[in-house]
Amino acid sequence: MSANRYLVSFDARTAYHRFADVLVVGAGIAGLRAALEIPDDLAVLVVTKDRVTESNSSYAQGGIAGVRSPEDAFENHIEDTLVAGDGLCDRAVVEHVVREAPAQIETLVRWGTKFDTENGELALTREGGHSHRRIVHALGDSTGFEVMRAIIATARTAPNLTLWDDTFTVDLLTHAGRCVGAVVARNGAGKVLVWARQVILAAGGCGMVYRETTNPPVATGDGMAAAYRAGAELRDMEFMQFHPTVLYVAGSARYLVSEAVRGEGAYLRDVHGERFMPAADDRAELAPRDVVARAIFRTMERTQHPNVYLDLSHLDPEMVLRRFPGINRVCRGFGLDITRDRVPVRPGAHYMIGGVTVDAEGRTTLPGLWAAGEVSSSGLHGANRLASNSLVEGLVYGTACARGAAEAARREPGDLAALPLKYVIPPADPTDRLDVADLTASLRSLMVRKMGIVRDRGRLAEAEKDVGFWCRYALAREFDGKPGWELQNLLTVARLMIDAARRREESRGTHFRSDFPARDDARWGLRHVVAPPANPPAG
Ligand code: SIN
DSSP states (O other), rough: OOSSSSSOOOOOOTTTEEEEEEEEEEEHHHHHHHHHOOTSSSSSEEOSOOOOTOEEEEEOSSOEEEOOOOOOOHHHHHHHHHHHHOOOHHHHHHHHHHHHHHHHHHHHHHTTTOOOOTEEEEEEOOTOSSSSEHHHHTTOOOOHHHHHHHHHHHHHHOOTTEOOOOOEEEEEEETTTTTEEEEEETTTEEEEEEEEEEEEEEEOOGGGSSSBBBBOOSSSSSHHHHHHHOOOOOOOTTTTEEEEEEOTTTTSSOOBTTHHHHHOOEEOOOTTTTHHHHHHOOGGSSHHHHHHHHHHHHHHHHHTTTOOOEOOOOHHHHHHHHHHHHHHHHHHTOOOTTTTTTEEEEEEEEEEEEEEEEEOOOOOOOOEEEGGGGGGSSSTTTTTTTTTTTHHHHHHHHHHHHHHHHHHHOOOOOOOGGGGOOEEOOOOOOOOOOTTTHHHHHHHHHHHHHSSSSHHHHHHHHHHHHHHHHHHTTTTBBBBSHHHHHHHHHHHHHHHHHHHHHHSSSOTBBEEHHHHOOOOOHTTTTTOOHHHHHHSSSO
């Protein structure tokens, strides 16, 4: 993939510089959990591209999975995760995360998270793919908001932690094959070179590569693309998870309708009022997400109707309103009463399962760089993430990265001050005559049409050709602000996704090829699709 190593030019002799022991890129659950685990004697700088409250984590509705009830057991949560992952999970990773989940939930409680309770205990709900009730939640259906409120408040009291919001990480700095910091743009454009002994990447996902997504506008794959340009390995980029139920009302943002709604008993019905999930899978509405999303897609095709419906009308209205106040508020805004009316929904891009390859400690293949959360690929989710396993992954891997990075920062202090003058990156092509908004919209719409829930060789080849063409002229340019850099990152990520989807000639988890409709263990087994190396190699 031919592209510039850095998206922007800079001259280290005249740039602003900043030094930190550990730089954390991203302030969602993984980034702040990592930052809070770094011992007080190490200086931590956390950068986030928007307000600190504006991460995918804050929008999480359902909750955090962890075994807490005496009827449940770690083995059940492990098994459910492996089944959902469709043969591609790393069992050791699954066991580790599942066993650590309860302690991480306790840490959140210590930091002031007010989870919903029932008879004095944390209330537990169920979601697709879970054999038991094991999901803790808060404010009914606004778990991420409450968890992030508590974490952000805790982070603000940490003496060694500096938080820069409105700071876009344009690229990771590398020197002699190591990650040594990042070039960031503060408040729109002012470039700063941040030099760090260790860098933790927790920059989240890339749902914005699709026109239909549950993700907030910040989710443009910046961390994945920057790690790729810096030479880190990425894998499993074909596995974009589509959430089955995204509100589909003209004029609404694509608002998530939590899986917990089905966990509490809601039905899915087609336009004629028929339930279609019992015929699609024994687990009916509580089948794993990939199964439900595909069944909805087929139902929409069969009925020639642009959506299906969630029906909660048979459930206790008091329970519905208590459990789903946020969903109720949003639906009310469109004149829908969720206790009576059917709620129009369809699948939307939700979670990137692939990302920067990490080992059990969160170490990437690029020395000095660690990664946690959605930006990474740890092996926990396999080919399809089990609901409510993402926040817990961010917590467990954020903690692990921080421990590893802190130890490495002490072990390999290096002379950061000797590095800055080595860098003079010349300007790339100018940006004249490129309509960034138009190209971004074209890309997002192409991804829905050609790289959506059902894929095949022909559509993937067309997608590859179009995106390749766009990349040739858009990645060669230098932009001077966020919209252009985000477009370049979306294009980079889209190209990796399409390439991986084309190469995986089987169907597994979230990746469905109508020309290879079966899972092919003989050929694919536990194989990951690794992204081709970036070109030119990291400097
Ligand atoms: C949901 O509430 O359905 C989303 C939970 C998740 O993505 O794990």
